[in-house]
Amino acid sequence: MNKFSSALASVTDQQSAALADLIEFSAIPSISTLSERNPDTRRAAQWVANKLSGIGLEHAQLFETDRHPVVYADWLHAPGKPTILLYGHYDVQPADPLAEWNTEPFTPTRRGDNLYARGASDMKAQVLALIRSVGALLAADSLTINVKFLIEGEEEIGSPSLGKFIPAHASLLQCDYMVSADSGILKPDVPSIVYGLRGLAYFELLVQGPQTDLHSGMFGGVVHNPANVLAHLIGGMHDTNGRILLPGFYDDVVTLDPDERKALAATPYTDADVLAAAGNPPQLFGERGFTSAERIGARPTLDVNGMLSGFTGEGSKTVLPAKAMAKISTRLVPNQDPAKVELQLRAYLQQHAPPSVRWTLKTLAGAHPAVVDRTSPGMQAAARAMQTVFGTAPVMVREGGSVPIVGLMRTHLNIDTVMLGFALHDDGIHGPNEKQHIPTYWRGIETFVHFFSNASQ
Amino acid sequence: MNKFSSALASVTDQQSAALADLIEFSAIPSISTLSERNPDTRRAAQWVANKLSGIGLEHAQLFETDRHPVVYADWLHAPGKPTILLYGHYDVQPADPLAEWNTEPFTPTRRGDNLYARGASDMKAQVLALIRSVGALLAADSLTINVKFLIEGEEEIGSPSLGKFIPAHASLLQCDYMVSADSGILKPDVPSIVYGLRGLAYFELLVQGPQTDLHSGMFGGVVHNPANVLAHLIGGMHDTNGRILLPGFYDDVVTLDPDERKALAATPYTDADVLAAAGNPPQLFGERGFTSAERIGARPTLDVNGMLSGFTGEGSKTVLPAKAMAKISTRLVPNQDPAKVELQLRAYLQQHAPPSVRWTLKTLAGAHPAVVDRTSPGMQAAARAMQTVFGTAPVMVREGGSVPIVGLMRTHLNIDTVMLGFALHDDGIHGPNEKQHIPTYWRGIETFVHFFSNASQ
Numbered sequence: 001m002n003k004f005s006s007a008l009a010s011v012t013d014q015q016s017a018a019l020a021d022l023i024e025f026s027a028i029p030s031i032s033t034l035s036e037r038n039p040d041t042r043r044a045a046q047w048v049a050n051k052l053s054g055i056g057l058e059h060a061q062l063f064e065t066d067r068h069p070v071v072y073a074d075w076l077h078a079p080g081k082p083t084i085l086l087y088g089h090y091d092v093q094p095a096d097p098l099a100e101w102n103t104e105p106f107t108p109t110r111r112g113d114n115l116y117a118r119g120a121s122d123m124k125a126q127v128l129a130l131i132r133s134v135g136a137l138l139a140a141d142s143l144t145i146n147v148k149f150l151i152e153g154e155e156e157i158g159s160p161s162l163g164k165f166i167p168a169h170a171s172l173l174q175c176d177y178m179v180s181a182d183s184g185i186l187k188p189d190v191p192s193i194v195y196g197l198r199g200l201a202y203f204e205l206l207v208q209g210p211q212t213d214l215h216s217g218m219f220g221g222v223v224h225n226p227a228n229v230l231a232h233l234i235g236g237m238h239d240t241n242g243r244i245l246l247p248g249f250y251d252d253v254v255t256l257d258p259d260e261r262k263a264l265a266a267t268p269y270t271d272a273d274v275l276a277a278a279g280n281p282p283q284l285f286g287e288r289g290f291t292s293a294e295r296i297g298a299r300p301t302l303d304v305n306g307m308l309s310g311f312t313g314e315g316s317k318t319v320l321p322a323k324a325m326a327k328i329s330t331r332l333v334p335n336q337d338p339a340k341v342e343l344q345l346r347a348y349l350q351q352h353a354p355p356s357v358r359w360t361l362k363t364l365a366g367a368h369p370a371v372v373d374r375t376s377p378g379m380q381a382a383a384r385a386m387q388t389v390f391g392t393a394p395v396m397v398r399e400g401g402s403v404p405i406v407g408l409m410r411t412h413l414n415i416d417t418v419m420l421g422f423a424l425h426d427d428g429i430h431g432p433n434e435k436q437h438i439p440t441y442w443r444g445i446e447t448f449v450h451f452f453s454n455a456s457q
Numbered sequence: 458m459n460k461f462s463s464a465l466a467s468v469t470d471q472q473s474a475a476l477a478d479l480i481e482f483s484a485i486p487s488i489s490t491l492s493e494r495n496p497d498t499r500r501a502a503q504w505v506a507n508k509l510s511g512i513g514l515e516h517a518q519l520f521e522t523d524r525h526p527v528v529y530a531d532w533l534h535a536p537g538k539p540t541i542l543l544y545g546h547y548d549v550q551p552a553d554p555l556a557e558w559n560t561e562p563f564t565p566t567r568r569g570d571n572l573y574a575r576g577a578s579d580m581k582a583q584v585l586a587l588i589r590s591v592g593a594l595l596a597a598d599s600l601t602i603n604v605k606f607l608i609e610g611e612e613e614i615g616s617p618s619l620g621k622f623i624p625a626h627a628s629l630l631q632c633d634y635m636v637s638a639d640s641g642i643l644k645p646d647v648p649s650i651v652y653g654l655r656g657l658a659y660f661e662l663l664v665q666g667p668q669t670d671l672h673s674g675m676f677g678g679v680v681h682n683p684a685n686v687l688a689h690l691i692g693g694m695h696d697t698n699g700r701i702l703l704p705g706f707y708d709d710v711v712t713l714d715p716d717e718r719k720a721l722a723a724t725p726y727t728d729a730d731v732l733a734a735a736g737n738p739p740q741l742f743g744e745r746g747f748t749s750a751e752r753i754g755a756r757p758t759l760d761v762n763g764m765l766s767g768f769t770g771e772g773s774k775t776v777l778p779a780k781a782m783a784k785i786s787t788r789l790v791p792n793q794d795p796a797k798v799e800l801q802l803r804a805y806l807q808q809h810a811p812p813s814v815r816w817t818l819k820t821l822a823g824a825h826p827a828v829v830d831r832t833s834p835g836m837q838a839a840a841r842a843m844q845t846v847f848g849t850a851p852v853m854v855r856e857g858g859s860v861p862i863v864g865l866m867r868t869h870l871n872i873d874t875v876m877l878g879f880a881l882h883d884d885g886i887h888g889p890n891e892k893q894h895i896p897t898y899w900r901g902i903e904t905f906v907h908f909f910s911n912a913s914q
Contacts, residue, residue: 217858235692
């Protein structure tokens with residue numbers, strides 16, 4: 001048995017240790033958006049740093065930022081070979097609505113082939129797949145490339161610190177290309193590689209009317225109701241064909257060329273698959289004139305992520321609320337710019353908000369969209385690794401999510417990214433009962449082992 | 458000093474006891490809409506019953522209902538004289554938003570001329586003004602009419618039990634007319650009598666899309682967002698002139714005649730007064746073509762009372778919510794019917810809700826609008842009492858609030874109501890920092906003493 005074969009065998013031998021790692025990591029409630037969770041979030045960073053030095057990486061350390069630390073480590077002993085920056089994040093989304101979880105979100109629980117926990121799929125299993133595959137190769141003395149790890153703690157809040165961190169550590173982060181494991185495949189037996197990600201512009205809109213809540217009988221009809229105004233403003237952001245009405249919103253959207261439309265049409269992720277993965281809403285709905293694959297990967301969206309006003313308890317309270325709040329985010333496609341979208345939203349509000357209320361808009365996160373070269377050496381290495389492990393060539397897809405670092409690495413360091421991760425569409429990421437499909441976790445580790453081997457050639 | 462003068466003197470002598478009563482009563486968190494407060498709500502009912510028998514009324518008792526008991530008591534020893542049913546409620550609105558209170562809502566706190574507590578003005582002070590005035594007359598042996606008290610515990614949730622209770626106790630409630638103290642005056646020195654009340658139809662609308670919250674990147678653009686749909690539905694319920702767009706909504710609205718418009722135009726409650734009482738929103742807004750007095754008293758409204766969807770915590774969560782909820786209520790004017798308005802809202806939703814979501818509508822409360830005869834003997838007695846105490850004749854106004862019993866007594870027992878109460882526009886009822894203006898409390902008690910004396914003539 002050569003060194004590489006022994007590395008490959010060892011990942012199968014050590015599955016129970018890999019699962020124990022995932023359970024331990026997923027039990028840490030590293031919710032980056034909640035400041036009350038800051039100690040847990042730091043604990044997750046430290047946990048990752050310990051793992052990285054544990055497998056033999058060097059320079060494992062935490063870089064402080066304004067919010068949550070960036071974890072870095074490297075192994076640079078393959079002179080003349082490519083250097084790959086491996087990206088992941090240790091933070092997770094909030095777990096609410098808590099009442100809808102079947103088991104505690106931070107008590108990882110196995111049922112059948114799945115491990116249920118917030119963050120298991122997005123993306124603690126993916127981070128561990130990177131760590132364990134590199135660890136297996138190092139242990140077998142068969143790592144034939146140079147690797148740098150960058151595992152951040154703010155992806156779920158839009159990576160606000162990376163915009164400063166990346167240019168400030170340009171030489172530390174130098175590499176031939178980056179691999180982001182914050183990605184997924186179409187189905188357990190349908191491997192795929194994401195070559196396009198949408199951008200993000202996330203806002204909080206507050207409409208304020210009277211200073212305090214008022215009696216809706218005494219003041220209804222003379223004082224403009226901020227909740228009605230907010231609803232009217234949001235309601236006017238789409239037409240009935242699903243098109244977004246912010247002024248100039250589509251100006252920078254790149255038109256899909258016929259070849260790409262044809263390729264996307266061949267994606268083996270049907271409307272029936274989408275409906276099932278979405279938990280069967282009555283029917284799908286999206287921008288008229290586009291297929292589901294196009295709507296997810298190549299067309300922008302505007303979604304309310306949260307909305308709150310007035311009395312939301314049991315029964316009735318006849319109150320005219322003082323204020324109404326909505327969290328609103330847009331997903332962007334090339335060549336939209338989150339900063340420009342903010343201006344478009346402000347222009348819309350200036351045009352449509354009545355003078356009877358005050359409004360404020362706060363930008364909470366932004367990320368550029370990205371489409372990467374499907375023919376680069378890194379992409380070829382990834383495709384070959386998937387072909388080996390899954391027995392079939394990966395489908396090339398454009399995904400609807402956003403990973404801010406992909407745009408930032410391109411902008412600041414001119415570095416391209418290969419998106420290679422193993423989340424599934426029905427993993428419930430960001431929702432209740434998130435889970436990691438355990439057989440897919442094994443395949444992810446195996447695929448990375450092959451990928452690193454391919455990448456050195 | 459005759460008996461009446463001694464009754465009148467005694468209410469002044471006993472102001473500190475009257476204030477102690479108000480503090481004790483207001484300390485009971487009798488929030489009818491919250492089932493967790495049921496023991497407190499019952500305690501308030503018992504407190505009222507004890508007070509009623511304490512002043513010498515007979516048959517003081519609690520009648521059980523499906524929710525909160527009705528308190529009844531009477532004194533029927535003035536043969537040949539009118540019998541007046543005195544109405545009030547011992548329940549209060551929820552106290553939230555709690556963070557906006559300067560002192561605890563159920564720790565009544567005096568600052569200057571005001572006593573701050575949830576329910577102090579709406580309407581524990583008004584109930585006590587009835588009880589203490591009748592008590593003073595009884596103690597001085599000078600009550601010259603027959604009285605029945607009906608103090609309910611469900612007014613703030615729309616009096617759902619009275620629709621059954623009133624017809625079931627028709628003979629018990631027989632009277633010449635009713636006096637509702639759930640009412641107010643324009644300003645401390647501007648007495649007024651309400652002769653019109655709006656009706657109410659209160660709904661909870663739930664829009665449901667996917668089964669659980671989804672990742673807004675993976676599903677945004679293909680799954681219709683229930684919060685966007687809800688906003689669109691609510692946004693479409695008004696045009697930009699403030700007119701309500703439910704089909705047929707204005708069909709039954711009685712057009713104001715020129716005389717009444719003239720009378721309402723003379724109401725000494727200016728737009729500047731409304732702005733100040735509302736805590737100075739940037740400007741007023743209402744249905745085009747109508748004055749504030751008309752918009753409050755004589756035109757229907759549709760207000761969102763509460764709205765909730767998705768993630769409303771700190772920061773950002775990129776989620777496509779599974780559902781979105783709004784509490785929506787309409788205030789109605791003659792001859793609108795809450796049951797018909799429900800059908801109009803359902804018709805609107807059937808027309809406008811897209812097939813990509815499910816929706817359900819729950820009716821939480823309903824009340825008929827009411828306009829009463831301004832020249833009845835009871836109204837005359839009330840007007841003379843106000844003239845005596847305030848030194849000026851009361852203004853006749855149509856109010857924006859709703860008191861379900863007024864319509865129910867008319868419908869079931871053909872009994873008219875005199876609305877005589879002393880809440881002020883800036884008392885903050887239903888909002889944070891509700892307060893009772895203490896000098897107005899004294900004047901209320903005094904006015905009732907004169908009223909009962911006038912009413913026997």
